[in-house]
Amino acid sequence: MKNNLFNDTESAFKLKKNFHIYNAVFLFNIITRKFLVSIFTNLTLLMLKLRLPIKWVLKNTIYKHFCGGINMSECNKIIYNMYELKVHSILDYSVEGLINESSFNKSCNKKINIINSVSKNNAIPFAVFKPTSIGRYELFKSVSLGIKLSKDQLDEWSRVVERFHKICEHAMKMKIKILIDAEEFEVQKAIDDLSVEMMKNYNKEKVIVYNTIQFYRWDRLAYLNKLFSIEIDRSFKFGFKLVRGAYMEKERDLAKINDYKSPICSSKNETDKNFDNGIDLMFSNIKNLSFFVATHNEKSNYKVLDLMKNNNLNNNTDKIWFGQLYGMSDNITFNLAKNGYNVAKILPFGPVENLVPYLIRRAKENSSFEGQSSRELSLLKKELIRRGS
Numbered sequence: 001m002k003n004n005l006f007n008d009t010e011s012a013f014k015l016k017k018n019f020h021i022y023n024a025v026f027l028f029n030i031i032t033r034k035f036l037v038s039i040f041t042n043l044t045l046l047m048l049k050l051r052l053p054i055k056w057v058l059k060n061t062i063y064k065h066f067c068g069g070i071n072m073s074e075c076n077k078i079i080y081n082m083y084e085l086k087v088h089s090i091l092d093y094s095v096e097g098l099i100n101e102s103s104f105n106k107s108c109n110k111k112i113n114i115i116n117s118v119s120k121n122n123a124i125p126f127a128v129f130k131p132t133s134i135g136r137y138e139l140f141k142s143v144s145l146g147i148k149l150s151k152d153q154l155d156e157w158s159r160v161v162e163r164f165h166k167i168c169e170h171a172m173k174m175k176i177k178i179l180i181d182a183e184e185f186e187v188q189k190a191i192d193d194l195s196v197e198m199m200k201n202y203n204k205e206k207v208i209v210y211n212t213i214q215f216y217r218w219d220r221l222a223y224l225n226k227l228f229s230i231e232i233d234r235s236f237k238f239g240f241k242l243v244r245g246a247y248m249e250k251e252r253d254l255a256k257i258n259d260y261k262s263p264i265c266s267s268k269n270e271t272d273k274n275f276d277n278g279i280d281l282m283f284s285n286i287k288n289l290s291f292f293v294a295t296h297n298e299k300s301n302y303k304v305l306d307l308m309k310n311n312n313l314n315n316n317t318d319k320i321w322f323g324q325l326y327g328m329s330d331n332i333t334f335n336l337a338k339n340g341y342n343v344a345k346i347l348p349f350g351p352v353e354n355l356v357p358y359l360i361r362r363a364k365e366n367s368s369f370e371g372q373s374s375r376e377l378s379l380l381k382k383e384l385i386r387r388g389s
């Protein structure tokens, strides 16, 4: 694959007016500086705590860049405009830190409502959910560690399993694919096991359920190889979303505090190699699975494109999807779409205050991995020069 597919900034930023690009340049200039991100984070949290009126400022700057809107109808224009350029959307209603049964039920029903509303919209082929939005984090942790549950906890866990079934079964009925997010190492085993259970139930004819594999974990290739060898009775197909992983610093701290070996690769290079090997593994089992490459890394995307070509797969095969977050790597997303590949943007939506943790993660992520945000900046500037602005 010619390594210049993602250099076309005209296609990448077709939907952005000059003032959107200036806003993005302003944001990424702040985000690339770690100390400014730290000031922004602390100041935002403090102002929200003191109930100072900063929602308007957030909404018109960082929120506007990374999020779709307060509700689904506010996202419609973005969804429509992106789909005109063959880019799909995945609506992500994000609420974090839920702790009680009524909020888990509410969150589960919200996912069902989203599936209902997107089911007739070709622009939105996937739905997504975070497992700890429908069950207690500590319970996922106990199940992952194999701790014996009390009668009440067993009942509670059966309600979590029920919610998983409810969402996945409904997705299958409405012909919407469902991405299950990956979370922290200490809760992930329970999520993995439940996700495979969902695949066995709902991936019989088509791949509906995709579990997420975090390749910053050094044990994931062994996990996948074991899964492929155990599940020899293939009455179902696998679905995976491939990511590097979002909780690296937290994982390293948790491992230190609790005195176990860090589950994270020791360097970025090792994570990259692991991700590459994961992609190879997907292609060697391609008959029995579908996958969703969720990355802003150009090399990883090019690798998949090369392998698709070598395996004689059509650009638009439903077996392979690409995805980036809204507000990031438009050069990858829009150029993939222009060349006929299946690609989607994750479009978070919801009240500004609910999305503050998500926005802080985006800011921190972009300040930690300097290469990525300076690439965003240079592409935005290149486009301004091309436009003569």
Ligand SMILES: Cc1cc2nc3c(=O)[nH]c(=O)nc-3n(C[C@H](O)[C@H](O)[C@H](O)COP(=O)(O)OP(=O)(O)OC[C@H]3O[C@@H](n4cnc5c(N)ncnc54)[C@H](O)[C@@H]3O)c2cc1C
Pocket (backbone or CB within 6 Å): 180, 181, 182, 183, 212, 214, 216, 243, 244, 245, 246, 247, 248, 264, 265, 266, 267, 268, 269, 271, 294, 295, 296, 297, 323, 324, 325, 346, 365, 369, 372
């Ligand atoms: C569509 C989509 C869905 C996502 N869903 C999830 C999800 O469900 N769960 C989840 O955890 N994340 C998820 N992510 C986030 C993802 O895991 C990454 O944090 C993010 O995409 C950055 O990785 P990259 O491959 O895009 O880019 P790159 O810039 O190439 O990689 C950055 C990543 O490399 C790893 N890394 C960086 N430095 C080191 C180091 N010193 N040692 C070891 N590893 C290192 C980290 O994982 C870091 O995030 C998602 C991302 C996208 C685009």
